[in-house]
Amino acid sequence: MVRKKYYVVWRGRHTGVFDDWNDVLEQIDGYDGALFKSFDSPEAAATAYRNSARRDEQQELGNLLASAPRPLPKAGQPDYMTIPEIDLDGWAVDASCLGNPGVMEYQGVELKTGRVLFRVGPFDDATNNIGEFLAIVHALSLMAREGQWHTIYSDSVSGMSWVRNRKVKTQLAPTSRNKRIFELLARALAWLNTHTYPCRILKWQTDLWGEIPADFGRKGSSAKPKQR
Numbered sequence: 001m002v003r004k005k006y007y008v009v010w011r012g013r014h015t016g017v018f019d020d021w022n023d024v025l026e027q028i029d030g031y032d033g034a035l036f037k038s039f040d041s042p043e044a045a046a047t048a049y050r051n052s053a054r055r056d057e058q059q060e061l062g063n064l065l066a067s068a069p070r071p072l073p074k075a076g077q078p079d080y081m082t083i084p085e086i087d088l089d090g091w092a093v094d095a096s097c098l099g100n101p102g103v104m105e106y107q108g109v110e111l112k113t114g115r116v117l118f119r120v121g122p123f124d125d126a127t128n129n130i131g132e133f134l135a136i137v138h139a140l141s142l143m144a145r146e147g148q149w150h151t152i153y154s155d156s157v158s159g160m161s162w163v164r165n166r167k168v169k170t171q172l173a174p175t176s177r178n179k180r181i182f183e184l185l186a187r188a189l190a191w192l193n194t195h196t197y198p199c200r201i202l203k204w205q206t207d208l209w210g211e212i213p214a215d216f217g218r219k220g221s222s223a224k225p226k227q228r
Helices: 021-028 042-067 128-146 157-165 179-192
Strands: 006-011 016-018 035-039 091-099 102-110 116-126 152-154 201-203
Touching: 006 021, 006 042, 016 021, 016 042, 021 035, 035 042, 091 128, 102 128, 116 128, 116 179, 128 152, 128 157, 128 179, 157 201
Parallel strands: 091 152, 152 201
Antiparallel strands: 006 016, 006 035, 091 102, 102 116
């Protein structure tokens, strides 16, 4: 009797654990630099994939943070500092996308100081919802790495829903220009499915509190994000 094999695809059109060789072929056939391996049990395959996802996430996060700008706190304190409903120890995240799809970037800031904790992008052929989702997961992974948890504020209902359900609902089609985006989405989902987080993810009440502090200030603007 032939023992059933389970496969991990680390580099391919889609990554993950597969139990059918034909599905694996669809991901690796003709894909430059494809990386995969077979395992004798689903548990072994899942463990190998989770461990690699954690290493990749830490390396990716380190690379992103190494290049992230660290500006000085903003002068003065915004009005929301006096609103008792807001957790001032929290972080705010937001994304900007010019076009749909278009050029997207996202960032996270400290509420108390306005200090930028991370700023990632810009990416071509992306959407705002994808940026909002990635911003939340980036904040979660950074908190997990540092061992300090804070309330996360987002003004995106869709982004929060995708995180909560651990599922991305996008109609964006893969292109040669947005390959990196789909790689980041896969990595973000892998992180969500291999980690837990004790912090709250709350909706920023824009109507009551004004624009979220992580806002890029581009509404109604045609200015493109600067390439970095």
